[in-house]
Amino acid sequence: xxxxxxxxxxxxxxxxxxxxxxxxxxxxxxxxxxxxxxxxxxxxxxxxxxxxxxxxxxxxxxxxxxxxxxxxxxxxxxxxxxxxxxxxxxxxxxxxxxxxxxxxxxxxxxxxxxxxxxxxxxxxxxxxxxxxxxxxxxxxxxxxxxxxxxxxxxxxxxxxxxxxxxxxxxxxxxxxxxxxxxxxxxxxxxxxxxxxxxxxxxxxxxxxxxxxxxxxxxxxxxxxxxxxxxxxxxxxxxxxxxxxxxxxxxxxxxxxxxxxxxxxxxxxxxxxxxxxxxxxxxxxxxxxxxxxxxxxxxxxxxxxxxxxxxxxxxxxxxxxxxxxxxxxxxxxxxxxxxxxxxxxxxxxxxxxxxxxxxxxxxxxxxxxxxxxxxxxxxxxxxxxxxxxxxxxxxxxxxxxxxxxxxxxxxxxxxxxxxxxxxxxxxxxxxxxxxxxxxxxxxxxxxxxxxxxxxxxxxxxxxxxxxxxxxxxxxxxxxxxxxxxxxxxxxxxxxxxxxxxxxxxxxxxxxxxxxxxxxxxxxxxxxxxxxxxxxxxxxxxxxxxxxxxxxxxxxxxxxxxxxxxxxxxxxxxxxxxxxxxxxxxxxxxxxxxxxxxxxxxxxxxxxxxxxxxxxxxxxxxxxxxxxxxxxxxxx
RNA sequence: GCCAAUGUGGCUCAGCGGUAGAGCAGCUGAUUCGUAAUCAGCAGGUCAGGGGUUCAAUUCCCCUCAUUGGCUCCA
Numbered sequence: 001x002x003x004x005x006x007x008x009x010x011x012x013x014x015x016x017x018x019x020x021x022x023x024x025x026x027x028x029x030x031x032x033x034x035x036x037x038x039x040x041x042x043x044x045x046x047x048x049x050x051x052x053x054x055x056x057x058x059x060x061x062x063x064x065x066x067x068x069x070x071x072x073x074x075x076x077x078x079x080x081x082x083x084x085x086x087x088x089x090x091x092x093x094x095x096x097x098x099x100x101x102x103x104x105x106x107x108x109x110x111x112x113x114x115x116x117x118x119x120x121x122x123x124x125x126x127x128x129x130x131x132x133x134x135x136x137x138x139x140x141x142x143x144x145x146x147x148x149x150x151x152x153x154x155x156x157x158x159x160x161x162x163x164x165x166x167x168x169x170x171x172x173x174x175x176x177x178x179x180x181x182x183x184x185x186x187x188x189x190x191x192x193x194x195x196x197x198x199x200x201x202x203x204x205x206x207x208x209x210x211x212x213x214x215x216x217x218x219x220x221x222x223x224x225x226x227x228x229x230x231x232x233x234x235x236x237x238x239x240x241x242x243x244x245x246x247x248x249x250x251x252x253x254x255x256x257x258x259x260x261x262x263x264x265x266x267x268x269x270x271x272x273x274x275x276x277x278x279x280x281x282x283x284x285x286x287x288x289x290x291x292x293x294x295x296x297x298x299x300x301x302x303x304x305x306x307x308x309x310x311x312x313x314x315x316x317x318x319x320x321x322x323x324x325x326x327x328x329x330x331x332x333x334x335x336x337x338x339x340x341x342x343x344x345x346x347x348x349x350x351x352x353x354x355x356x357x358x359x360x361x362x363x364x365x366x367x368x369x370x371x372x373x374x375x376x377x378x379x380x381x382x383x384x385x386x387x388x389x390x391x392x393x394x395x396x397x398x399x400x401x402x403x404x405x406x407x408x409x410x411x412x413x414x415x416x417x418x419x420x421x422x423x424x425x426x427x428x429x430x431x432x433x434x435x436x437x438x439x440x441x442x443x444x445x446x447x448x449x450x451x452x453x454x455x456x457x458x459x460x461x462x463x464x465x466x467x468x469x470x471x472x473x474x475x476x477x478x479x480x481x482x483x484x485x486x487x488x489x490x491x492x493x494x495x496x497x498x499x500x501x502x503x504x505x506x507x508x509x510x511x512x513x514x515x516x517x518x519x520x521x522x523x524x525x526x527x528x529x530x531x532x533x534x535x536x537x538x539x540x541x542x543x544x545x546x547x548x549x550x551x552x553x554x555x556x557x558x559x560x561x562x563x564x565x566x567x568x569x570x571x572x573x574x575x576x577x578x579x580x581x582x583x584x585x586x587x588x589x590x591x592x593x594x595x596x597x598x599x600x601x602x603x604x605x606x607x608x609x610x611x612x613x614x615x616x617x618x619x620x621x622x623x624x625x626x627x628x629x630x631x632x633x634x
Numbered sequence: 635g636c637c638a639a640u641g642u643g644g645c646u647c648a649g650c651g652g653u654a655g656a657g658c659a660g661c662u663g664a665u666u667c668g669u670a671a672u673c674a675g676c677a678g679g680u681c682a683g684g685g686g687u688u689c690a691a692u693u694c695c696c697c698u699c700a701u702u703g704g705c706u707c708c709a
Binding site: 102110111112113197198199200201202203206207208212213214215217243247248254255256257259314359361363364365366367368369372373374377379455464475476477478479510512513514515516517518542544545546547572573574575576577578579580581583584590592594595596604606611612 | 635636637638639644645665666667668669670671672682699700701702703704705706707708709
């Protein structure tokens with residue numbers, strides 16, 4: 001048979017040759033490193049035989065597939081160790097994930113991190129035993145009988161739910177056997193470095209109506225240095241956590257008195273306001289107008305919009321003059337009323353109406369997370385009212401705007417298209433049409449996207465932009481939602497060329513998503529070292545001795561007059577100490593004023609990025625900095 | 635909301651059944667010193683809140699609240 005390799009080369013082998021032997025024929029070093037393989041795109045373990053002409057790829061730890069195989073085996077090793085230590089544990093699922101693996105386990109005993117040492121010790125025994133992993137297949141009935149005799153009820157349910165044509169495979173390592181599609185590495189000895197990281201609760205099949213299982217997270221590597229590097233990187237990433245930086249840089253924070261309701265302090269407000277100024281400039285360029293609608297509106301409005309029915313559990317309500325009111329969780333119903341205040345002509349469409357709206361949503365206490373998930377946040381909302389044939393262009397316009405903003409900060413992002421959720425209103429045809437429009441716009445914008453089934457808003461499908469935080473968790477920021485429902489509910493109209501009333505279509509969209517969340521992402525992205533245009537303090541003037549205070553004071557005044565956010569540090573401290581503190585505050589520029597500078601009428605500049613820049617005239621420095629601010633350099 | 639862990643001065647953390655300690659920050663004083671921490675002194679805590687066990691609780695137990703990591707949910 002002929003085997004084809006990724007580089008296009010081919011080679012002949014006997015039928016039934018094992019993948020590992022094929023690898024050996026290529027190179028011994030590859031054979032030592034290879035963890036998994038694929039045959040015609042299907043993942044296989046390296047002991048699997050090949051029986052016909054095929055394309056074969058080999059994966060090492062450098063590849064996602066190889067990493068997955070190794071970590072998936074690590075997950076089995078953990079399950080085996082737990083079964084040895086706690087035979088009454090029932091196993092649910094245990095996959096490899098991006099940076100490691102987990103296993104969901106049902107057991108009376110409550111695991112805590114104190115138990116990790118014991119489990120890890122048992123795991124290293126299994127690794128030392130170097131057990132081969134053997135794959136075998138069973139028919140559905142055999143498989144059911146097999147797991148039933150061990151009382152593995154979760155496996156039983158998994159098997160019952162497999163599609164009819166599924167191949168039901170098991171992997172056996174020593175006394176331990178697990179239902180699993182694979183692939184795995186050939187022996188437990190290949191998994192050299194394992195570390196358990198955390199325990200968490202997780203509902204069986206992700207449904208909160210089901211029993212909560214215990215999920216043990218861990219990670220695995222081939223080499224100790226790789227594991228150490230990973231753990232070090234995690235520690236480093238924690239230093240960039242916006243909650244920590246928010247406190248250290250005195251930007252924002254939370255109080256026990258208001259869980260999920262963030263406070264912004266003066267320096268945090270500077271960032272927020274700069275961001276909003278930027279937002280307003282960009283939106284003005286794109287022909288948006290801005291409005292503001294009230295935070296509290298009556299129940300009748302929310303019933304009309306559908307929120308009272310579909311979103312009630314997340315809404316805060318209040319009673320005014322014995323009437324029910326709700327604190328807005330979204331801006332759209334208010335926006336609808338604003339649209340309806342007068343007649344609109346088709347000539348005016350599309351109408352793009354922006355609103356920085358403060359919304360309140362009752363999020364579950366356990367879901368709160370710094371500024372990333374809060375109960376009160378500012379949405380940089382906008383509603384676009386348009387005719388049907390303007391839909392695609394408008395969506396593309398929003399995609400371009402969003403992309404432009406994210407690119408300015410150098411963000412990595414990924415895009416998802418979320419389809420109809422269970423709790424939703426409107427007809428199938430409308431949903432279908434809306435989803436198609438979004439897809440078409442995405443394709444025209446040449447954006448890669450994934451489908452996120454059932455995750456749309458109750459009134460329409462959406463395109464979501466997800467940004468990464470410091471440890472790689474992603475958060476939805478921008479979103480574009482197409483809505484045929486609200487215009488209907490609110491009887492929105494425009495007057496067409498025929499003089500008749502027509503129904504507009506609308507888009508809800510945000511670019512930052514939540515200003516708070518966006519600031520959190522920004523903080524982590526820049527590790528607190530905000531670009532000069534956003535930095536709460538752009539320049540700090542430091543004196544060498546208090547002989548210099550008068551001149552330094554003049555410099556501070558001059559900078560402030562030029563609109564540069566300036567602080568002074570005239571304390572009687574050594575210059576090294578003052579620099580250290582300013583460095584900790586991530587201030588972009590320091591001006592150091594001593595006798596020499598005064599004599600020469602210059603300023604000594606120290607940049608956060610490049611260190612000591614030497615001396616220059618104050619005006620030169622100002623011009624340079626103003627240029628950096630205006631062009632929003634990062 | 636659910637599972638687990640945590641909660642000691644502004645911050646980072648020690649401590650422990652006999653009612654609290656350090657470093658940094660703060661304040662006071664000395665020092666006037668050129669690019670990542672000058673020295674000395676002072677002050678600051680009802681040990682998250684409530685209840686219980688005990689002669690005695692910050693320490694042990696229970697409840698509540700908050701935080702952290704997940705699940706669920708979502709910008």
